[in-house]
Every structure is written in structure tokens, then in C-alpha cells.
Amino acid sequence: MMSNRFAGTSFLIGSLLRKNRIKIPIWILSIAFSVIFFGKLIPDMYTTGVDRQIMAETMKNPAVTVMLGPGYGLDNYNNGAMMAHFMLLFAAVASGMMGILLTLPHTREDEEDGRTEMIRSLPVGSSSSLTAAISVSALSQLVLMLFVGWGLYFLKLEGMDFSGSMLYGACLGAVGIFFSALTGLFAQLMSNTRATSGASFVFLITAYIVRGIGDVSSEALSLISPLGLILRSQVYVKNRWYPVWITLALSLALFAVSLYLCSVRDLGAGFIATKPGRSKASKLLTGPFGLSFRLLRTPFLAWAVGMFALGAAYGSVLGDLEGFIESSELVRQMIPEQEGLSMTEGFIALIIAVLSILGAVPVLMFTLKLRNEEKKNRTEALLSNAVSRRGVLGGYLLVALLMSVTVQIMSALGLWSAAVAVMEEAVSLKTLITAALVHVPAIWLMSGLSLLLVGFFPNRTGFIWLYLTYAFFVIYMGDMLKLPEWTYRLSPFGYVPMIHADEINFVTLLLLTFIAALFMFLGFIGYERRDLEG
Amino acid sequence: MAIVEIGGLIKKFGNFTALNGVDLCVNQGEIYGFIGPNGAGKTTTLRIMLGILKATSGSVKIFGKDAWKDAVEIHKKTAYVPGEVNLWPNLTGGEVIDFFTRLRGSPNEKRKNELIERFQLDPSKKCRTYSKGNRQKVALIAAFASDAELYVLDEPTSGLDPLMENMFRRCVSRAKEEGKSVLLSSHILSEVEKLCDKVSIIRKGKIMESGPLEELRHLTSTRMTIETKRPVENPESVKGIHDIEIKGNTLSFLVDTEDLDGVLKQIVPYGIAKLESAPPTLEDLFMRHYKEDGDPS
Numbered sequence: 001m002m003s004n005r006f007a008g009t010s011f012l013i014g015s016l017l018r019k020n021r022i023k024i025p026i027w028i029l030s031i032a033f034s035v036i037f038f039g040k041l042i043p044d045m046y047t048t049g050v051d052r053q054i055m056a057e058t059m060k061n062p063a064v065t066v067m068l069g070p071g072y073g074l075d076n077y078n079n080g081a082m083m084a085h086f087m088l089l090f091a092a093v094a095s096g097m098m099g100i101l102l103t104l105p106h107t108r109e110d111e112e113d114g115r116t117e118m119i120r121s122l123p124v125g126s127s128s129s130l131t132a133a134i135s136v137s138a139l140s141q142l143v144l145m146l147f148v149g150w151g152l153y154f155l156k157l158e159g160m161d162f163s164g165s166m167l168y169g170a171c172l173g174a175v176g177i178f179f180s181a182l183t184g185l186f187a188q189l190m191s192n193t194r195a196t197s198g199a200s201f202v203f204l205i206t207a208y209i210v211r212g213i214g215d216v217s218s219e220a221l222s223l224i225s226p227l228g229l230i231l232r233s234q235v236y237v238k239n240r241w242y243p244v245w246i247t248l249a250l251s252l253a254l255f256a257v258s259l260y261l262c263s264v265r266d267l268g269a270g271f272i273a274t275k276p277g278r279s280k281a282s283k284l285l286t287g288p289f290g291l292s293f294r295l296l297r298t299p300f301l302a303w304a305v306g307m308f309a310l311g312a313a314y315g316s317v318l319g320d321l322e323g324f325i326e327s328s329e330l331v332r333q334m335i336p337e338q339e340g341l342s343m344t345e346g347f348i349a350l351i352i353a354v355l356s357i358l359g360a361v362p363v364l365m366f367t368l369k370l371r372n373e374e375k376k377n378r379t380e381a382l383l384s385n386a387v388s389r390r391g392v393l394g395g396y397l398l399v400a401l402l403m404s405v406t407v408q409i410m411s412a413l414g415l416w417s418a419a420v421a422v423m424e425e426a427v428s429l430k431t432l433i434t435a436a437l438v439h440v441p442a443i444w445l446m447s448g449l450s451l452l453l454v455g456f457f458p459n460r461t462g463f464i465w466l467y468l469t470y471a472f473f474v475i476y477m478g479d480m481l482k483l484p485e486w487t488y489r490l491s492p493f494g495y496v497p498m499i500h501a502d503e504i505n506f507v508t509l510l511l512l513t514f515i516a517a518l519f520m521f522l523g524f525i526g527y528e529r530r531d532l533e534g
Numbered sequence: 535m536a537i538v539e540i541g542g543l544i545k546k547f548g549n550f551t552a553l554n555g556v557d558l559c560v561n562q563g564e565i566y567g568f569i570g571p572n573g574a575g576k577t578t579t580l581r582i583m584l585g586i587l588k589a590t591s592g593s594v595k596i597f598g599k600d601a602w603k604d605a606v607e608i609h610k611k612t613a614y615v616p617g618e619v620n621l622w623p624n625l626t627g628g629e630v631i632d633f634f635t636r637l638r639g640s641p642n643e644k645r646k647n648e649l650i651e652r653f654q655l656d657p658s659k660k661c662r663t664y665s666k667g668n669r670q671k672v673a674l675i676a677a678f679a680s681d682a683e684l685y686v687l688d689e690p691t692s693g694l695d696p697l698m699e700n701m702f703r704r705c706v707s708r709a710k711e712e713g714k715s716v717l718l719s720s721h722i723l724s725e726v727e728k729l730c731d732k733v734s735i736i737r738k739g740k741i742m743e744s745g746p747l748e749e750l751r752h753l754t755s756t757r758m759t760i761e762t763k764r765p766v767e768n769p770e771s772v773k774g775i776h777d778i779e780i781k782g783n784t785l786s787f788l789v790d791t792e793d794l795d796g797v798l799k800q801i802v803p804y805g806i807a808k809l810e811s812a813p814p815t816l817e818d819l820f821m822r823h824y825k826e827d828g829d830p831s
Binding site: 112192194276277278279280281282285286287290291294295298376377378379380381382383384385386387388529530531532534 | 629636659
């Protein structure tokens with residue numbers, strides 16, 4: 001009986017591997033390459049011991065801890081310790097995303113689209129699909145682990161030995177496997193794809209935030225988060241393996257629970273049922289704007305709340321930051337005070353820049369939503385009604401623009417409310433909101449660029465995410481990597497004035513807005529003229 | 535009065551010519567059948583009519599207006615049911631119906647409720663839980679609940695059960711009684727035969743045959759089954775008959791319409807015991823066009 005439930009699993013694993021033969025290598029190579037490439041850069045960036053010690057001092061900064069995790073081995077800040085401190089958390093988040101996005105299509109999504117049903121009509125066991133999906137995802141993580149482990153080891157850098165490099169890879173693999181198993185579990189609990197992916201990503205983001213707060217306030221809180229736990233392996237410093245084993249054991253437990261739930265539920269059903277909805281449309285659902293708002297309502301609210309929470313998480317370190325600067329004479333000497341910009345203010349400006357780029361994510365998602373609708377053949381029926389293309393595109397753009405202002409205000413509010421609680425002399429709310437809102441034109445420019453893609457290059461809309469990742473990377477890592485000025489200028493966010501430092505440069509802001517408007521205008525023209533797919 | 539006028543319509547996707555000179559004319563109050571195999575260009579034609587795709591050349595006029603430029607004006611009086619109905623998974627069927635009828639600008643609450651009841655749809659369910667047939671019902675209800683002048687229906691019954699198909703036919707008939715026009719693209723030839731006044735057959739982007747169903751029937755053969763008192767001698771020699779099957783005294787054959795008179799005159803002398811004649815079905819007509827190139831689709 002038991003073996004019947006798993007009949008055909010190995011065959012399904014083979015077919016899933018074949019189906020994902022492009023996707024899996026892309027994930028593995030892009031994560032492994034970024035990590036290894038970063039490792040290669042480190043010795044060139046920090047050549048002298050003095051350089052490293054200066055860096056180590058600045059890394060004690062709690063704001064950095066919230067972003068990157070606790071620094072281990074700061075007293076001997078060699079290549080290995082830097083590698084673990086700078087990159088392990090980000091790489092772990094990336095492998096977690098890989099775990100979610102490789103598991104989701106072959107669990108709930110296949111089931112929702114009716115493919116699982118067809119597979120189940122073959123001589124295949126009831127648990128085989130789930131087992132195959134998790135196995136393939138776990139296998140990919142194993143390969144990622146080996147790639148990263150061997151790759152880092154072969155850099156042959158001082159402080160990066162074989163066992164540490166393997167642990168580095170294992171940390172990424174374990175987090176990836178954990179999130180695969182978690183997605184597998186959510187796929188059993190939720191009754192549709194959207195809820196499954198939503199729950200998985202919310203868990204990942206929450207894990208990041210909880211770790212951030214825990215790292216500066218409570219070790220126990222950090223251990224609750226799988227991301228916080230994995231950082232406790234202290235790669236290249238103490239090389240502890242227990243976080244990897246615990247994470248893998250938890251993954252196995254999640255998988256066992258999923259298997260049980262899978263065996264007791266009906267195909268297509270979930271445990272968290274969808275309620276029946278309203279049988280009549282509300283008064284608001286009358287035009288294209290009503291539709292786009294109705295469709296994006298939930299993500300709109302979720303992002304607004306999420307950005308507030310993220311702002312508050314960053315804001316919670318501002319108190320510690322003041323203490324950190326006061327306590328260390330050395331730090332004050334080492335960090336040249338920029339004109340009119342205190343260190344705290346400099347960090348606030350950086351945090352706001354980072355939050356703005358994250359806030360651009362929903363704005364771009366909403367701008368591109370119509371293209372997604374088109375791919376799913378939903379615009380055909382919509383546009384056969386008395387509604388213009390301009391109106392439909394405008395409906396989505398309007399929600400996106402509304403989102404851009406909302407996320408900025410929400411993250412500024414979050415930052416402020418936490419800052420008030422922890423700082424002796426809190427920054428004024430007005431300053432923070434202004435600092436956040438000056439980023440809005442840059443977000444609009446990104447949104448305009450997306451619209452241009454929707455209008456003229458509908459098959460290349462993915463480019464915008466690469467561009468945004470670039471902008472994020474430059475802002476987040478630019479100082480640490482000592483990137484030249486022009487790299488900042490390649491993204492619209494590089495033109496945003498630092499509110500404390502500069503007088504607001506209205507000419508720049510107007511110019512950004514103008515370019516954004518021009519892109520949007522062109523995007524509309526393109527969309528009105530081209531053939532639609534469906 | 536012509537509601538739909540398509541002349542010399544050509545549509546190219548890169549190097550591929552999807553439509554190569556399509557002509558079509560639907561008059562007011564007509565139910566017009568549009569038939570052809572998969573990939574012949576039916577859906578492409580309908581999408582151009584709706585302004586979703588832009589014609590490479592040729593003219594497409596609906597209510598005398600240009601289908602691409604005046605799409606919004608045209609759509610106020612047009613209802614469309616796509617072949618593959620894709621709806622927003624997190625909206626309910628009821629919400630989608632209301633939304634569509636409001637967008638068209640002529641919601642009719644009473645008729646909507648009547649249709650929901652007749653089609654036995656639960657409007658409070660989310661669209662993701664609907665089967666193909668139920669999604670089709672949502673689109674049909676949204677179409678027939680609004681006061682459109684022209685109904686464009688792309689294989690609207692492919693997911694419906696026979697009872698619902700019957701309901702669909704009643705909706706179409708009622709539309710006709712009210713003087714509305716219908717363009718029905720379909721694979722189901724019996725359905726087209728029952729409903730349509732005129733038919734166009736499209737193949738590889740070209741219209742092969744157009745006209746009233748009655749006229750088209752003349753283009754093809756009638757199958758006759760005749761039981762004679764004495765066996766017919768040398769039936770092969772009779773002019774104008776083919777596909778002959780002989781079973782004792784029973785002779786079954788296809789006869790071209792123009793040769794009917796001569797053929798019967800030759801057979802009558804053998805004494806008729808029983809005579810059956812099946813009118814040419816649309817299927818015969820259809821198959822004839824697709825068999826001609828040795829390419830039955």
C-alpha cells in the first residue's frame with residue numbers, strides 16, 4: 001500500500017528535470033556566479049589590513065547588522081569573514097526564492113491547471129507528484145551547494161578553506177530546501193496558486209524582518225527565523241554545522257506533514273477554503289479603473305502594510321546607531337563627516353533609498369499587470385466591451401502611481417514611528433516624508449520604462465527587473481564596493497537628491513518626471529497600435 | 535442593411551499569411567454561420583472585427599464604422615463570447631457579469647437574473663473554481679444580458695452540455711426575433727445547420743463558399759437509397775452517380791443535384807419498392823471542400 005502511494009515517482013522526477021532543464025541551470029548558475037564573483041572581488045577591494053580594520057569598525061554599526069546580519073570575526077576581518085558577512089544572507093534569500101519558485105509550478109499550480117489530474121490518471125501514486133516536485137527542487141539545491149562550495153574553495157583565498165566553503169554552500173542549500181518544503185506544505189493548505197505563492201513569500205519576507213530585529217535586540221528572536229538561524233553557522237569563522245542540520249530536519253518534518261495532508265485531502269481541494277464571494281458586483285466595479293483596483297486591492301494593502309513594517313524594522317536601530325557613534329571615538333575619526341550630513345542622517349538617507357527601490361517593486365508589478373493579463377488571455381473579452389485600450393492601460397497605471405506615493409509615505413511613517421520610540425532626538429516626520437517622496441519621480445521613471453516595454457516590446461518586460469536589481473545593488477553595495485560615480489548615474493535613483501545634504505533640486509526632479517511622462521506617453525501609443533495576443 | 539462588411543481582408547503575422555482576402559457580409563437580422571477547421575483563420579477574423587488585431591490590409595466595417603479606429607463605439611452595440619473564456623480567478627462569476635454589462639453600457643438586471651437562472655449558474659463562486667462550461671456560461675450570460683445589436687460568438691457551446699446547448703439556441707433565436715444579428719463561428723455543423731440563415735466556409739485564410747444554406751446545398755450531392763423490384767443492371771453506367779453500394783436489390787448512391795432527374799428516369803423502369811433520400815448535410819459540404827485537396831481536416 002505504502003509503495004503504491006509513491007508509484008512512478010522516479011519517472012516523474014525524470015520528466016520534471018527534463019521540463020526544467022533550462023530554468024534550473026539558470027537559477028543555479030546565476031546564484032553561484034554572483035556569490036563566487038563577489039568573493040573574487042573582495043581581496044581587490046580591501047588590500048591592506050588597515051582597510052579591513054576600518055571596515056570592521058563600521059560593520060559594528062547596528063544599521064548594518066539589520067541589513068546584513070551580525071558580523072562574526074570582526075577582530076580578524078579576513079576574506080572569509082567578509083564573504084560570510086556581506087553575501088551569505090542575500091544569497092540565502094535568493095536560494096529561498098529559488099526554492100519557492102521551483103516548487104510552486106509543480107505543486108499547486110499544476111494541480112490548479114489540471115495537469116496533476118492527468119498525471120494521476122496514469123499509474124502513478126497519490127503522493128508521487130508532491131514527492132517528485134520536492135525532490136527535484138532539493139536536488140537543484142544540492143547542486144547549488146556543490147557549485148558554491150567548490151567555487152569558493154577554488155578561489156584559493158586566505159581565510160576561505162575547504163570546510164568553510166562547503167558550509168557556505170550547505171547554508172544556501174539548506175535554506176533553499178527549507179523553502180521548497182514550506183511551499184510544498186502551503187500548496188496542501190491553500191486551495192489556489194495565488195494564496196500559495198503569497199504565503200510562501202510573506203514567510204520569506206517575515207523571516208528576513210524578524211531576523212533583522214532579532215540581530216540587534218534578541219538572539220532568541222533571530223533563531224526563530226530560518227534566515228537568522230542559518231547565519232549562526234558563522235561560516236569561515238567558527239564553521240558550525242548545527243544550523244544546517246536543524247534546517248534540514250525541519251524541512252523533513254514539513255515534508256512529512258505535507259505528505260500526510262496530501263494523502264487525506266481531495267485533489268484540487270485545500271484546507272483553507274475559499275469563501276463564496278458576492279454574487280453581484282459592487283458599485284465601484286464599473287470601469288477600467290474599478291477593475292484594476294479590484295484586482296490589485298489585496299496586494300496594494302499588503303505592500304502598504306509591508307513597507308510600513310520594513311520601515312519600522314530599519315527605524316528600530318536608529319537609537320542604537322546614536323549610541324554606537326558616540327561610544328567610539330575611532331569611528332567618528334574614520335568616517336569623514338559629509339558636509340551638513342551627520343552619520344545618522346547619512347544612514348537614514350541610505351535606508352530611505354533602499355526602501356524606495358523595494359517600494360518600486362509593487363509599482364512595476366502593477367504597471368506590468370496588464371501585460372500579464374494579456375498573456376493569460378483575459379484582455380480579449382475585456383476589450384470587446386465598450387472600453388478603450390487607453391482606458392484599460394490607464395486604469396492599471398493609475399493604481400501603480402497611487403501605489404508609488406502610498407509605499408513612500410508608509411515606509412516613511414514606519415521609519416518615523418520606530419525612530420520616535422528609540423531616538424533621543426527624533427527626526428521630524430516632515431523631513432522623512434519629504435526624503436521619501438523625492439524618490440517618487442525616479443520610481444515613476446521606472447514605471448514609465450515598464451509601460452514603454454508593454455507598448456513596444458511586450459516580450460521583453462522582464463528587462464525592468466534586471467534594471468531594478470542593478471539599481472538596488474548599486475545603492476545597497478555601492479559604498480562597500482567603492483563603485484565609481486557613473487555606476488550610480490546609470491539608474492534613475494542615482495539622481496535623487498539626499499534630502500539632508502542637498503537642497504532639493506527641483507530641476508532634477510522635474511526632469512525625471514518629464515522623462516517618466518514621455519515614456520508613459522510613448523507606451524500608450526505603442527499599446528494602442530499593436531496587436532494583442534489575447 | 536449590412537451590419538458587418540468585410541472586404542479583401544488580409545492579415546499577416548511576420549511572414550505567415552493568416553488571412554488571404556476574406557470577404558464577409560452579415561445583414562441585419564441574420565444568423566450567420568462561420569465554419570472552418572482549426573487554424574483556418576476564424577478566430578483571427580473575429581479578433582480583427584473586434585479591434586484586438588490590426589488588419590494588414592482590406593476593410594472591416596461594423597455598423598458602417600471602422601473596426602480598428604472606432605472599436606469603442608462599435609463595442610457599445612456588440613457582445614462577444616470568446617472561444618476560450620479566461621476570467622479573473624479572484625472575481626466571482628456574478629461580479630464579472632455585472633462588470634461586463636456595465637462596461638457595455640446597457641445593463642439589464644431583469645434579463646440577467648433570468649439568464650443566470652436558466653443557465654443554472656452559481657454567481658457567488660470565484661471564477662477559478664468554474665469548469666470550462668461554467669466559464670462559458672458566464673460569458674454567454676454577460677453577452678445576452680446586454681442590449682447588443684450584434685452578437686459575435688466564437689465556438690460558444692464547446693463546453694456546454696446538451697441541455698445548456700438547447701438554452702443557447704433559444705437565446706440566439708430570441709435575438710433573431712428581436713431583429714439582432716449574430717455571427718456564429720462553430721465546429722458543430724449540426725448547430726450551424728439548425729440556427730443559421732447563411733454560411734461561409736473558410737479554409738487556409740480564404741473564404742471557399744458563401745451564401746444561404748439552401749443555395750449551398752445545391753452545390754453538393756444527395757444520397758439516395760432505393761430498393762427496386764428487379765436489380766438495376768449496370769448501375770455504374772448511369773450518368774451522374776457515384777459512391778455506389780449494392781446490397782441485393784437495394785442500391786445506395788450519391789447523385790449530383792443537376793443529374794437527379796436523369797438518374798431517376800433510368801431507375802424507375804426497374805420498379806421502385808422503397809425510396810429514401812437524405813438531403814446533403816453541411817458535413818458533406820464541408821468535407822467536400824476539405825477533401826478536394828486530398829487534405830481532410
